[in-house]
Amino acid sequence: xxxxxxxxxxxxxxxxxxxxxxxxxxxxxxxxxxxxxxxxxxxxxxxxxxxxxxxxxxxxxxxxxxxxxxxxxxxxxxxxxxxxxxxxxxxxxxxxxxxxxxxxxxxxxxxxxxxxxxxxxxxxxxxxxxxxxxxxxxxxxxxxxxxxxxxxxxxxxxxxxxxxxxxxxxxxxxxxxxxxxxxxxxxxxxxxxxxxxxxxxxxxxxxxxxxxxxxxxxxxxxxxxxxxxxxxxxxxxxxxxxxxxxxxxxxxxxxxxxxxxxxxxxxxxxxxxxxxxxxxxxxxxxxxxxxxxx
Amino acid sequence: xxxxxxxxxxxxxxxxxxxxxxxxxxxxxxxxxxxxxxxxxxxxxxxxxxxxxxxxxxxxxxxxxxxxxxxxxxxxxxxxxxxxxxxxxxxxxxxxxxxxxxxxxxxxxxxxxxxxxxxxxxxxxxxxxxxxxxxxxxxxxxxxxxxxxxxxxxxxxxxxxxxxxxxxxxxxxxxxxxxxxxxxxxxxxxxxxxxxxxxxxxxxxxxxxxxxxxxxxxxxxxxxxxxxxxxxxxxxxxxxxxxxxxxxxxxxxxxxxxxxxxxxxxxxxxxxxxxxxxxxxxxxxxxxxxxxxxxxxxxxxxxxxxxxxxxxxxxxxxxxxxxxxxxxxxxxxxxxxxxxxxxxxxxxxxxxxxxxxxxxxxxxxxxxxxxxxxxxxxxxxxxxxxxxxxxxxxxxxxxxxxxxxxxxxxxxxxxxxxxxxxxxxxxxxxxxxxxxxxxxxxxxxxxxxxxxxxxxxxxxxxxxxxxxxxxxxxxxxxxxxxxxxxxxxxxxxxxxxxxxxxxxxxxxxxxxxxxxxxxxxxxxxxxxxxxxxxxxxxxxxxxxxxxxxxxxxxxxxxxxxxxxxxxxxxxxxxxxxxxxxxxxxxxxxxxxxxxxxxxxxxxxxxxxxxxxxxxxxxxxxxxxxxxxxxxxxxxxxxxxxxxxx
Numbered sequence: 004x005x006x007x008x009x010x011x012x013x014x015x016x017x018x019x020x021x022x023x024x025x026x027x028x029x030x031x032x033x034x035x036x037x038x039x040x041x042x043x044x045x046x047x048x049x050x051x052x053x054x055x056x057x058x059x060x061x062x063x064x065x066x067x068x069x070x071x072x073x074x075x076x077x078x079x080x081x082x083x084x085x086x087x088x089x090x091x092x093x094x095x096x097x098x099x100x101x102x103x104x105x106x107x108x109x110x111x112x113x114x115x116x117x118x119x120x121x122x123x124x125x126x127x128x129x130x131x132x133x134x135x136x137x138x139x140x141x142x143x144x145x146x147x148x149x150x151x152x153x154x155x156x157x158x159x160x161x162x163x164x165x166x167x168x169x170x171x172x173x174x175x176x177x178x179x180x181x182x183x184x185x186x187x188x189x190x191x192x193x194x195x196x197x198x199x200x201x202x203x204x205x206x207x208x209x210x211x212x213x214x215x216x217x218x219x220x221x222x223x224x225x226x227x228x229x230x231x232x233x234x235x236x237x238x239x240x241x242x243x244x245x246x247x248x249x250x251x252x253x254x255x256x257x258x259x260x261x262x263x264x265x266x267x268x269x270x271x272x273x274x275x276x277x278x279x280x281x282x283x284x285x286x287x288x289x290x291x292x293x294x295x296x297x
Numbered sequence: 298x299x300x301x302x303x304x305x306x307x308x309x310x311x312x313x314x315x316x317x318x319x320x321x322x323x324x325x326x327x328x329x330x331x332x333x334x335x336x337x338x339x340x341x342x343x344x345x346x347x348x349x350x351x352x353x354x355x356x357x358x359x360x361x362x363x364x365x366x367x368x369x370x371x372x373x374x375x376x377x378x379x380x381x382x383x384x385x386x387x388x389x390x391x392x393x394x395x396x397x398x399x400x401x402x403x404x405x406x407x408x409x410x411x412x413x414x415x416x417x418x419x420x421x422x423x424x425x426x427x428x429x430x431x432x433x434x435x436x437x438x439x440x441x442x443x444x445x446x447x448x449x450x451x452x453x454x455x456x457x458x459x460x461x462x463x464x465x466x467x468x469x470x471x472x473x474x475x476x477x478x479x480x481x482x483x484x485x486x487x488x489x490x491x492x493x494x495x496x497x498x499x500x501x502x503x504x505x506x507x508x509x510x511x512x513x514x515x516x517x518x519x520x521x522x523x524x525x526x527x528x529x530x531x532x533x534x535x536x537x538x539x540x541x542x543x544x545x546x547x548x549x550x551x552x553x554x555x556x557x558x559x560x561x562x563x564x565x566x567x568x569x570x571x572x573x574x575x576x577x578x579x580x581x582x583x584x585x586x587x588x589x590x591x592x593x594x595x596x597x598x599x600x601x602x603x604x605x606x607x608x609x610x611x612x613x614x615x616x617x618x619x620x621x622x623x624x625x626x627x628x629x630x631x632x633x634x635x636x637x638x639x640x641x642x643x644x645x646x647x648x649x650x651x652x653x654x655x656x657x658x659x660x661x662x663x664x665x666x667x668x669x670x671x672x673x674x675x676x677x678x679x680x681x682x683x684x685x686x687x688x689x690x691x692x693x694x695x696x697x698x699x700x701x702x703x704x705x706x707x708x709x710x711x712x713x714x715x716x717x718x719x720x721x722x723x724x725x726x727x728x729x730x731x732x733x734x735x736x737x738x739x740x741x742x743x744x745x746x747x748x749x750x751x752x753x754x755x756x757x758x759x760x761x762x763x764x765x766x767x768x769x770x771x772x773x774x775x776x777x778x779x780x781x782x783x784x785x786x787x788x789x790x791x792x793x794x795x796x797x798x799x800x801x802x803x804x805x806x807x808x809x810x811x812x813x814x815x816x817x818x819x820x821x822x823x824x825x826x827x828x829x830x831x832x833x834x835x836x837x838x839x840x841x842x843x844x845x846x847x848x849x850x851x852x853x854x855x856x857x858x859x860x861x862x863x864x865x866x867x868x869x870x871x872x873x874x875x876x877x878x879x880x881x882x883x884x885x886x887x888x889x890x891x892x893x894x895x896x897x898x899x900x901x902x903x904x905x906x907x908x909x910x911x912x913x914x915x916x917x918x919x920x921x922x923x924x925x926x927x928x929x930x931x932x933x934x935x936x937x938x939x940x941x942x
Binding site for chain 1: 713714735741744745748749752755757760761764765767768769771772773775776779780782783784786787788846847850851853854857858861862865866868869870872873874875876877878879880881882889890902904906907912
């Protein structure tokens with residue numbers, strides 16, 4: 004891939020990802036509201052929220068939080084650039100977890116009971132997801148012979164989902180954990196008025212919370228991008244399939260979110276690792292056998 | 298060159314006499330500093346001179362080789378007598394049995410066994426080059442740290458113990474000498490001698506305090522390492538009786554030459570077994586965990602620059618003979634399994650030193666797995682890990698030791714807000730932890746290469762299992778390091794107090810930190826000028842392990858992780874903010890540490906990390922881990938031994 008194409012896509016990512024994911028978030032709220040028999044806020048509500056948060060007075064329990072949250076945002080954008088510019092997918096996974104480290108450090112720096120609780124739950128969530136994220140990269144390597152996102156697309160004549168159904172199932176499963184949606188919204192809620200005391204972000208106010216939201220949007224864009232990657236091949240038309248797939252997964256997440264009750268972290272860890280081993284592990288084993296025989 | 302190498306091996310042994318004889322504290326400290334300095338300078342000079350000569354593999358003999366051979370034999374017998382004496386003194390007879398059996402076997406073969414081809418005693422190549430730098434530089438820094446630490450240990454903290462510092466410092470020098478000898482030796486007989494010296498020295502260091510626990514743990518270390526020594530003795534026996542050589546490199550060539558003959562693979566299997574015990578892999582992890590009872594410098598020495606590194610050194614040596622065969626599969630599976638199991642166990646403990654011990658075992662597991670795979674990429678990754686691990690682990694142990702001396706506790710739960718009371722110690726701790734697992738430090742690069750190589754491994758079962766081990770192990774590794782890191786930042790309920798850390802301890806720790814950063818920044822250079830020639834020597838091919846593009850991304854990430862937080866810090870430093878207290882459901886008692894309890898009195902709030910003891914606890918996992926790993930070893934050894942006859 005030419006350097007200029009890479010730069011254009013990366014630039015699009017930086018500019019468009021928050022807009023697209025923000026809109027999806029808006030629709031998410033609307034659809035959720037309709038499912039619950041409410042009218043729901045405007046589709047643009049997430050952007051209004053963001054604007055309001057940025058304008059709020061800056062209160063903080065520990066000033067070092069701010070620079071760590073900014074670093075979280077910056078590193079998340081950097082991970083996205085590596086992914087959308089078509090570089091190594093394994094490094095993307097490593098970069099995302101490095102970025103997440105700053106969120107963890109920011110929220111524990113306050114010595115607040117609620118945010119510490121949320122942080123440790125967040126850590127359990129990260130631990131539940133990470134094997135599957137790494138395995139997805141391994142799956143693409145087995146299917147396409149490379150970790151490079153641009154080569155994975157260029158070298159595949161059919162969509163890689165054909166080789167990687169188990170990996171796809173596992174990845175969609177952990178996506179609920181990644182988005183912190185019910186039944187796995189463990190790290191962001193454990194208090195009666197959840198909107199105010201949101202676990203890991205409990206001590207983040209105003210622009211800090213706005214930046215965390217923004218970083219989450221950037222992260223979501225990468226995760227939907229990986230969903231799309233399962234369906235992309237060297238035919239440009241496959242992009243439509245990829246977008247449809249991402250939208251289907253997005254809708255599925257809303258349905259799951261609205262129809263399930265929160266579980267305990269023990270069950271989440273067991274479920275996530277169980278699904279990872281069964282779905283992705285089996286798929287991995289089969290791919291290895293096919294490779295050994297060919 | 299012969300002269301330099303001979304000096305490098307013999308000087309530490311002779312220098313050990315000085316601290317042993319001098320009992321004046323100041324005078325002894327001077328000679329220990331001098332000795333460490335001399336060892337460091339000597340190792341660097343030797344390495345640099347060899348590098349400047351073009352980095353060609355050298356085969357050399359010691360001067361008066363005959364005399365030395367007799368000396369080694371006498372040394373073996375002396376060690377045997379020493380172990381037997383101590384074993385009888387403390388009524389641990391099994392240690393004596395193991396020691397006598399193997400030493401008598403080797404000595405008899407040497408005296409009356411069949412004639413074998415004369416071999417050149419020593420060899421100097423790229424791997425030796427890397428190892429002598431690690432031992433010389435990191436090891437000596439630990440020596441420097443030890444002087445100050447041991448002073449504080451006896452004067453301030455453990456007045457009840459007999460002061461045997463002379464003995465302790467002398468043993469450290471013996472350790473250097475033995476390690477240098479070990480990485481140079483080409484003849485297995487010589488290697489066996491140095492191998493036994495490291496086993497016995499570590500046994501003596503672990504038992505330093507002579508408490509009941511220390512004695513029990515030191516004998517645990519002794520019998521496990523002696524069992525490993527039996528592996529080398531067995532390899533020597535096979536060499537004498539079947540293959541007519543005792544040269545390590547001949548063994549490797551024979552094994553590569555006829556991969557289907559199990560008898561050729563047998564000595565490699567024996568050596569791999571020995572190396573697994575020494576690098577504390579499951580089922581032999583117990584000894585390294587027990588080694589914690591010793592004063593911190595000896596833990597640092599055992600965990601980073603010496604001892605366990607002897608095990609992985611041998612595995613890296615023989616890795617070419619392990620590619621895609623039973624021995625390689627055994628080693629890879631044991632390594633991968635240990636990587637995962639030890640990192641799960643590390644989650645469940647809160648003693649800082651114990652977390653470090655488990656993380657050493659876990660990291661070594663990754664290195665061992667890499668060597669078992671036996672491909673060029675994995676050796677590249679393994680050597681990288683060895684270097685990074687030596688520096689960061691040595692630094693972390695020293696730091697935790699200093700924290701313990703200063704605050705009186707090494708429990709992670711007590712390190713809340715260390716950054717605000719002892720910023721220097723906290724900073725070193727942060728750098729060390731980051732070096733152990735964060736992208737884009739050494740671990741990441743190695744994990745990347747290792748994962749790629751494991752996917753490409755021939756055996757389907759091994760490949761699948763290894764990939765799963767690495768993926769799950771990475772997740773658990775991240776968990777225990779992050780939760781430690783998250784404790785250090787923030788505010789502390791404790792008052793600021795005097796930092797008792799000695800100047801020389803800080804010097805050693807900061808030099809480590811500088812080394813670590815230099816290594817990270819210089820990794821493309823390191824890869825090109827040291828690791829590539831190293832793998833080229835072993836495999837005869839030039840292979841770009843990591844693509845140019847990825848090197849660029851790594852550098853970008855690297856700059857990102859250093860520069861982004863710094864810039865953000867500078868930008869946000871002067872942001873106006875209204876300081877508020879944290880949210881406690883409205884029950885704050887005026888600050889962030891106390892809350893109004895249900896009785897109406899303020900109570901101190903405690904925030905603890907997750908330890909998941911019911912889920913992954915030592916009681917639940919340790920025994921199954923030993924059973925599973927023993928099963929793997931026994932099955933593969935039966936295959937190899939059974940196939941040989």
